[in-house]
Amino acid sequence: MISGPDNSGTWAAIIDAATFRAGHNTTLVLVGATLLGIAAGLVGVFVMLRRRSLISDAVGHATLPGIATAFIIGNAIGMDGRSMAVLLPGAAIGAATGLLAIQWIVRATRLTEDAAIGAVLSVWFGVGVVLLSVIQTMEAGNQGGLKTFIFGQTAAMSATDARLMGAVAFTSIALVALLFRRLRVVAFDEAYARSLGLRVDLIDAALMALVVIVCAVGLQAVGLLLIVALLIIPAAAARFWTDRLMPLAALSAAAGGVSAFVGSVISASFARVPAGPAIVLVAGAIFLLGMLLAPSRGLVAGIIRQLSVRTRIQADHAMLHLATVGPMPIETALPPGLSGLLARAMLQRRGLVRCDERMVALTDAGLAAARLADRRRRLWRLYLIRHADIAASHVDLTADAVEHVVDPAILARLEAEIAAEDALDPPTQWPGRDP
C-alpha cells in the first residue's frame, strides 16, 4: 500500500499523488506508468497502421498462461514468482505460442485470421485462468499478487517494478525511433517495402515483440485484460486530429502518457479502484473527445459540413425557383426541415429574400444572386459533361466561384459554349419578384 488508508479517496490524496508528494514510491510508480503509457501509445500507432490491433489483443491475452506457468516454475525453483525477471520471459513465451498458433491455424486450415484470433485468444486466456486457480489452491500466501495482474493495481507495485517499467518503456521508445522509417514503409506498402529489400517478417516480428514487451511490463499497472486498450485507444484517438505520421505518433504517445498518469493517480488515491479500468476510462474519454470534436475527422465537424452543403443547395434551388415562378408560399420554396429552415435564415440574413407570414419573394439582390447561382449550376453541369475524365475529383458544389476550382482555360471554353447556347435559344425572362 502506498497511500495510507486514512486519506484514501480524498481530494488531498489525489492532489498529493498528482503532484508527486504522495511519497517516493508512489512517485516512482507514477513516472513508470506514464512512461509505459507513452511507449504503448507510440507502439500502438504502428500496430494500428499495420492493422494488427486485433492480433495484439490476442497477444495480450496469451501472456496469461505464460505468466502463470512462470510463476509456478519460479516458486518451485525458489525464486520470487512475482518478480519481473521471472514473469517477463513467461509472458513472452505465452505470447509467442499464441502468435504461432494463430499463424499455424491460418496456414493449415481454411479458417480466416479473425476466427483463428478469436479461438486462440479465449483458449489461451482460459488456460491462464485455470492455472491461476491452481496457484491459488497450492500457494496460500502468495496468490494475492498474481490476481492484480488481471485488473492491475498501481498501489501493488514496488519501486523495483516501476524502475524496470520505466527502463523497458525507454527501450521500446528508442526501438520505435530506430525502426521508424522501416515501420512506415512496411505499414503503408508492404510489397514495395519488400522490393526495397526489407525483411518484412523481421519487422513484423519486432513490432509484435514490442507489443509483448509493453503487455508484459504493463501487466501490474494496467492488468492484462486492459493493457491492450492502452495500445489501441490512444492511437485511434490521435488519428482524429492529424493526417501526418509524426504528429500522429507524438499525439498518440501523449494520449497514452496522460491516460496512464491520470488513471494511476486515481488508482493510487482510491484504495479499491484498480488501475487498469481507471486508465482505460481516461483513454476512452480522450478518444470520445476526438471522435466528437476533431476539426476535420470528427463527427460534429462532419455533421456541420453535411448540413452546410445541404443548406447551400436548398438556398440555391429556392432562389432559382423564386426567380422563375415569382413569389410563392414559404413551404413551397423551402420545404420544412432543418436545412430548409437554415436556408431561409441564411437567405434572409443576406437580404436575398423578403418574407411575410406566408409568402416569400426575392429582393433585387436575390435576383442577382439567383442569376449567379444559375450560371454556376450550368457551368458545373456542362463541365461534368465535357470533362468527365477529370471532373469528378474537381467538382465542389459548395465552391462559390467556379473559377477557383476549374482551370481558367477550360472555364473560358465552357462560358463560350453557354453563350452560344443562349444565342440560339434565348432564356425566358425571369419574372423575378414582380409578377
Next chain:
Amino acid sequence: MANESRSNSPGSLLFDRPEHSADSPLSVHAMTVAYQRKPVLWDVDFDAPAGSMIAIIGPNGAGKSTFIKACLGLVKRASGIVEFWGSPYRDARLRVGYVPQREAVDWDFPVTVMDVVCMGRYGRAGWLRPISRADRQTASECIDRVGLAGFESRQISQLSGGQQQRVFLARALAQEADLYFMDEPFAGVDAATERAIVRLLHDLRARGTTVICVHHDLQTVETYFDHVVLMNMRIVASGTVSAAFTPENLRRTYGGRLTLLAEASEAVARAERGT
C-alpha cells in the same frame, strides 16, 4: 523477331543458360510459380532487351502481375533463375524500381506526397541516416516530372486516382533505377494522367531505361510500347510489337474469350491500317 517460347522447341533443356544474360536488364530462365498445387506461371523464359518499353498482355488470371512479383522475389518461385544484368536481385536492387498496383495500399494512410516519394530514396539513403537535402531535392524534381508540383504537402487521401498513380510513379523515379516494373499504371486513370505517364515512358526510354508494364488496353499497345510479351500462364509469344503483336498470337493468348478477341483483332486491324 518473335521468339517462340523456348520450351515449345522439343530440344530445349531445362537448365541451359541463356547466352547474353549479363547484357540483359532482366533475364528469366525456366521460372515456374505455383500457388498450392496449381501452376500460375509455367516454365517461363524471357530476356528483356535493354532500353525498351515492354508491355505484358494477356487475359485476367494469366499471371502477369505474378510474373513481376516472382521476378522481384515478392512471391516464391517454385523453380527457375532470375538475373538482373547477370546478378541476382539482391545485388541489383538499387537499379530496379517497382510500381505496385494502386489498389494495393490504403490511401487514407497518414503520409504526404513528399513522404511517399521520399520512400524512393530509402534504398540509397539507408534506413538510419536522415533523408538529406539532396534526397529531398531529387524527390521534389520527380514530383515535378509527373506534374504534381505544388502537391508536395498534400495528404495522399486528398488526391484523385490519377494523381495517386502519379505519386507512385514519382516514388519509382526517385529511385533513379535502370529497370522499372509497373503493374497496370494506366488502370483507372484520367486522360491527363495517361498522357503524363506516356510522356514519362518516352522520357525514360530516351535515357536508356528499360520499362516492363503490365498492360490491359490492347488498343494502345502499339503506340505506347515497342516490345510485347503475350502471356497466358506461359509466354505465348514475345518480341517487337510489329513481329509479335499479331492476330494469330492474340488468338493463341486470349483463346476462346470472344469479346476480347474481337477487340484484339480490331486493334490489330487499326494498327495495320495506320502503318
